[in-house]
Amino acid sequence: MILCCGDALIDMLPLDLDGGRRAFAPQAGGAVFNTAIALGRLGVETGFFNGLSTDLFGKMLTDELKASGVDSALSPRSARPTTLAFVTLEDGHASYHFYDEATASRLLAPADLPGLGNDVRALFFGGISLVVEPCGSAFEELMIREAASRLVMIDPNIRPDFVTDEVAYRARLTRMMAAADIVKLSEEDLAWLAPDADAFIDGLLAAGPSVVLVTHGARGATGHMAGGTISVAPRPATIVDTVGAGDAFNAGFLEALEGLGRLDKAATRAMGEGDLRLCLDRAAEVAAVAVSRPGANPPWADDISAPAWRRLAARA
16 A cells, blocks of 8 residues: 555636626645545555544545545544645636645644554655644644655655744755655656755755656656666647646555555665666656646546556556
């Protein structure tokens, strides 16, 4: 199982009505939630961990996880409200305005952390839950506790407008990225983290991670390892919006790692350029489907080609 640990919220997506009026439609979302949904739809055994509300929106989140084959049994439930994110779109690119005070997600505490069984082979972290307290401390504690024995991936998915204590947040990201095996960053994340992207990536690889992934929007993505860098072009797609694109990319990469038998620390560290390219290609393919649909709506396995490792096995 891949356990996805982090934000779950309701994206309030804009709708244009007659007469120039605007409304907002609720849709289940959150960066880590979206990655879990995408993994589940691709047929990967997936779990989700965060505080979930028993309110109307919390039920939407729980129902969506179940419908996509994601196990949320480890997530504590409470009557606290669900986090809301009002989305505005400009040229297909999304901006977010968060309402997160005293929510079920934000008030997740270290005391809520579960024990994990041997079925959990990897953990994925990220999103706005790393910014605020007490949930930020809870997720960091969980990562540090488990990083010695399980594969760990992090995508900070930085939202600068949501950061209130930049010093503390930067320090947390530094600690968590150093403890991770795989770090995924967007170009925007890199620009916020450091003025010199190349030096920052080199420093990350020296600090601990074996793979650093960087997405470049319309210019594709790169994978950095100590032995070199692999670049892949984006797949052709008619872009409706970019909501959930990076989350779908994460799921495609992790699906490929599992399919190649590399979903553990040693196997990922020993990965060569050929397997890294396969993982990046799959990630780009999954993301291309996601951007061709409105909102965070990643593909099901039947919506997308069989992965390369299965095609190779079928021909053997």
